[in-house]
Amino acid sequence: MTYLGRSYRTYALDFWGFGESGKKRTSYAVQDFVSLVDQFMEQMGITSAPLVGHSMGGTVSLSVALQYPERAQKVVVIGSPIVGSSLALPLKFAGYRFIAWPLFHMMGAFRFGMRIASPFICSDPNFPDLMDRDLSRTTLESFLLSISSLRKTDLRPKMSELTIPVMGMFGDADNIVSPKQGQVLKACSPHSRVERFPEAGHFIMLDNPPVFMEKLKNFLDGSKEN
Numbered sequence: 001m002t003y004l005g006r007s008y009r010t011y012a013l014d015f016w017g018f019g020e021s022g023k024k025r026t027s028y029a030v031q032d033f034v035s036l037v038d039q040f041m042e043q044m045g046i047t048s049a050p051l052v053g054h055s056m057g058g059t060v061s062l063s064v065a066l067q068y069p070e071r072a073q074k075v076v077v078i079g080s081p082i083v084g085s086s087l088a089l090p091l092k093f094a095g096y097r098f099i100a101w102p103l104f105h106m107m108g109a110f111r112f113g114m115r116i117a118s119p120f121i122c123s124d125p126n127f128p129d130l131m132d133r134d135l136s137r138t139t140l141e142s143f144l145l146s147i148s149s150l151r152k153t154d155l156r157p158k159m160s161e162l163t164i165p166v167m168g169m170f171g172d173a174d175n176i177v178s179p180k181q182g183q184v185l186k187a188c189s190p191h192s193r194v195e196r197f198p199e200a201g202h203f204i205m206l207d208n209p210p211v212f213m214e215k216l217k218n219f220l221d222g223s224k225e226n
Contacts, residue, residue: 003217004220013040015028015057015060016028016032016036017143017145017146018142019137029146030056030060030150030153031149033060034064037064048070048071048073051076052076052216053075053076053080055078055079055080056150058075058168061077062159066158069163072164074166074167074220076166076169076219077168078204078205079169079203079204081181082156083184085151086181086184087151087176091176094144100143101140110135122202122206124206127206162192165219166191168193169212169216170204171197171207172196173200174201176201179196193219195215197212
């Protein structure tokens with residue numbers, strides 16, 4: 001955001017149940033977050049804008065473009081599932097209450113386990129602290145219900161309706177969302193652009209910041225290579 005903020009006005013939106021947003025809802029489905037983006041833009045007086053989303057945020061961004069086409073000028077998805085079945089098996093299982101409940105009621109052990117696993121997810125030495133902070137701001141319900149909803153999502157049938165520029169960024173070493181989702185994006189939206197990062201995982205912006213930021217800005221600027 002600091003980098004893009006030199007050229008764009010940027011906003012970071014926390015979905016309900018995550019970060020600093022409210023956590024007293026009964027539903028945390030992908031569709032809820034799609035509506036949240038639309039409401040946020042309405043309240044902020046943003047008629048349309050480029051949408052950039054990481055992981056589930058990218059799935060939501062594409063869904064916004066499909067349901068509210070006037071809102072999205074361009075869409076960038078980063079390690080995002082086009083089809084929810086592409087989630088890693090442990091994450092898909094975490095969307096079931098009988099698994100998520102003990103994890104979140106042994107939060108100390110869960111957070112310790114995530115610290116141990118962090119080097120296998122992202123190469124940035126600050127990542128364990130970032131992950132721990134995010135987990136501390138997430139509720140059982142928001143995690144459980146959002147993952148459960150994401151797991152059932154399949155955007156392929158409607159992707160051909162998109163007429164705006166779309167770019168997908170996928171790390172070949174992603175062990176959270178299958179990097180083959182780049183191929184899925186290209187297959188169901190032939191005009192889209194797919195960028196691969198051979199040595200990056202799920203958090204491309206942390207694994208390879210310079211190249212990530214350059215490609216993202218070039219796409220947002222509408223450079224000739226697009």
